[in-house]
Amino acid sequence: MSISSNRETCLEVKNLKKYFELKTGWFQKPNILKAVDDVSFSIAKGETMGLVGESGCGKTTIGRTVLKLYEPTDGQILYQGAEITRLKDKEMQAFRRKMQMIFQDPYTSLDPRKNVMDIIAEPIRFMKLKQGKDVGDRVRELVELVGLKPDHINRYPHEFSGGQRQRIGIARALAAEPEFIVCDEPISALDVSIQAQIINILEELQERYKFTYLFISHDLAMVRHISNQIGVMYLGNLLEYAQADELYENMLHPYTKALISAEPIADPDLAAASQRIVLEGDVLSPINPKDECPFCSRCPYVKDVCRQAKPELKKVNEKHYVACHLL
Numbered sequence: 526m527s528i529s530s531n532r533e534t535c536l537e538v539k540n541l542k543k544y545f546e547l548k549t550g551w552f553q554k555p556n557i558l559k560a561v562d563d564v565s566f567s568i569a570k571g572e573t574m575g576l577v578g579e580s581g582c583g584k585t586t587i588g589r590t591v592l593k594l595y596e597p598t599d600g601q602i603l604y605q606g607a608e609i610t611r612l613k614d615k616e617m618q619a620f621r622r623k624m625q626m627i628f629q630d631p632y633t634s635l636d637p638r639k640n641v642m643d644i645i646a647e648p649i650r651f652m653k654l655k656q657g658k659d660v661g662d663r664v665r666e667l668v669e670l671v672g673l674k675p676d677h678i679n680r681y682p683h684e685f686s687g688g689q690r691q692r693i694g695i696a697r698a699l700a701a702e703p704e705f706i707v708c709d710e711p712i713s714a715l716d717v718s719i720q721a722q723i724i725n726i727l728e729e730l731q732e733r734y735k736f737t738y739l740f741i742s743h744d745l746a747m748v749r750h751i752s753n754q755i756g757v758m759y760l761g762n763l764l765e766y767a768q769a770d771e772l773y774e775n776m777l778h779p780y781t782k783a784l785i786s787a788e789p790i791a792d793p794d795l796a797a798a799s800q801r802i803v804l805e806g807d808v809l810s811p812i813n814p815k816d817e818c819p820f821c822s823r824c825p826y827v828k829d830v831c832r833q834a835k836p837e838l839k840k841v842n843e844k845h846y847v848a849c850h851l852l
Contacts, residue, residue: 532569535737541600573738575752583761588707625703629710631690635682642678667696688719760819767845
């Protein structure tokens with residue numbers, strides 16, 4: 526399943542599952558935590574897919590699984606048409622350079638014992654992209670590309686602000702000369718005043734180098750701004766998937782409506798006039814889940830059928846998919 530596009534596909538994910546076994550007693554079967562459960566989507570080359578949802582819904586697990594940092598339990602991952610799902614570490618080396626990640630927390634994702642030169646140079650040296658003096662020249666080029674000064678290369682992470690550290694993280698990802706980048710909540714740990722600067726850098730880099738992004742966030746306004754298409758996650762499931770404008774203008778799933786209604790509105794008059802949807806009920810457990818709609822315990826429109834079978838993601842139109850028995 527994929528939203529139709531006239532552009533060449535960079536990444537395609539089919540029925541992806543990532544389960545974790547949780548140990549129990551000696552003679553008991555392990556509990557199964559379904560972090561990602563039967564998720565499908567595709568991203569065209571040079572475009573951005575936004576992935577939104579509450580904390581713990583499986584967004585980061587999807588990002589790490591498509592990069593093979595986690596081994597998938599089932600399903601398929603195709604990168605530019607090549608299936609990489611079952612490739613071993615040695616076989617994945619040819620793809621590692623093309624697929625990189627910008628991590629969420631710039632305070633913990635950088636090695637405090639290394640200076641900026643060594644942090645950014647590490648992937649260049651490991652992948653043998655440059656040698657000798659050319660390594661340093663490439664690091665200086667990348668540092669300036671993300672808006673830092675050349676003399677910053679001799680400093681250590683603790684000497685920088687959060688926004689500067691995230692710029693270093695971006696430069697490190699670019700050092701491998703990738704084509705596809707997972708941006709795992711790259712602005713959530715930053716001050717609001719700095720977030721727009723990081724987004725502008727990502728957009729400028731995409732425009733210049735035609736990067737493909739999987740942009741993971743809980744900031745709906747930012748996701749709408751940067752994304753061509755958006756997937757809405759809940760308890761490891763993709764509930765709605767559409768082109769960005771289509772999703773906001775014609776949101777269908779009750780969870781999507783509640784999520785977007787909670788988005789802060791800057792204009793106080795508009796905020797007062799808006800109606801926030803407050804969800805009631807308890808969140809179902811992702812451990813050993815029943816065959817039912819994952820949202821049925823909180824949905825205001827729940828019917829018997831919702832508790833009897835899990836809905837499949839179905840096509841509404843060429844730009845829109847939704848997983849709901851009532852639509």
